[in-house]
Amino acid sequence: MSQEKKETYFSQLDGVRFLAVALVLVDHWLTERNPFPLGHLGVTMFFVLSGFLITRILIQSKLKDDQYGRSHWFSVKQFIIRRSIRIFPIYFLSIFALYYFDVPPVRETLVWCLTYSTNLYIAINQHWMGTIDHLWSLAVEEQYYLVFPYLILFLPTRNYLKLLWIMIAISIGFRLYFYFQGSPWLIQYVLMPTALDCFGLGGLMAYYFTFKKEEVFEKIANGRFVILSFIVYAICVALTQIQQKETHQIYNFGNLVAERFLAAVFCFFLIAKAVAGYSGYVKWFFENPVCQYLGRISYGIYLYHNFVYNYYHTPQTSIVLRGLHKIQRIAPYFTLNLSFELLYFLMLTVTLASLSWYCVEKPINYLKKYFTY
Secondary structure: OOHHHHHHOOOHHHHHHHHHHHHHHHHHHHHHHOOOOHHHHHHHHHHHHHHHHHHHHHHHHHHHHHHHOOOHHHHHHHHHHHHHHHHHHHHHHHHHHHHHOOOOOOOOOHHHHHOOOHHHHHHHHOOOOHHHOOHHHHHHHHHHHHHHHHHHHHOOHHHHHHHHHHHHHHHHHHHHHHHHHOOOHHHHHHOOHHHHHHHHHHHHHHHHHHHOHHHHHHHHOOHHHHHHHHHHHHHHHHHHHHHHHHHOOOOOHHHHHHHHHHHHHHHHHHHHHHHHOOOHHHHHHHHOHHHHHHHHOHHHHHHHHHHHOOOOOOOOOOHHHHHHHHHHHHOHHHHOOHHHHHHHHHHHHHHHHHHHHHHHHHHHHHHHHHOOO
């Protein structure tokens, strides 16, 4: 691989994408049988990864604008078009398919779905949205894209660190405010400002990688920090669950304020090390062809997985569960177990995401070559 290619593509990040989406799938498909916040960690991982990749793209675009003496509005246009090409096609196809088949609550909340504001709907109404619950995180990312590119492209580079630390502080400040106000937990969970520490940490990683690679980035891309940050995060989760049992309250300071930040710090070090490159078993896991492929189609996997199966919202009459029960009647000895159910849901989701990738996403993505930075 050429040095230029190496500087623009990090193969192990596809493995990170697979890990993130796998955590979400296990959480949503097991739900009450899984006591750990795996889905929360998976979404946080996606946010930190997006923060790194998007900030790095924007910084590089700004530097190229300055080099070629062109307006930063050129990069704004290219960024919006390229993000739209990548994100919009299968999202809107999914919404229209759900609308056509009258999958609730899409028809009742169509405007919220089409405007990427399902997270606001959840916060205002203080309840989830059934089959389309998971679209809240896509809404958060899209709302982040509405503001952040302009800050990076039009602010002087000397202000980047200040901006990113302010983002982190604002996010924690919002979560503290909602906690001490006694606001419903859904509000602080799904709003974009309360997730800014994830994006900010990813942005810090991109800043250090671009401007202080040897002085800072190579020092933070250390496996010891990955282990240490995971231990701190795991201790927070354990203490939170102990307090839940003692107080009989589901939500407390741990899971409303501290847990997301400590999860984001862990993801920060995990992703930084993946950018630098793991070795040994972790390298094998992140770089093996299966993980690479599943990471490449992870957007489709995430988008479709709730439509294939959701512990709370999939009715027994659905074609997915009717198919599962038929298989279990034919071969009960091999199929009447949780492992087979998870494998069955995974195979259906990956099949759907693969069809989506080859029939829709990949062909449309070729259009990006006309909108390079």
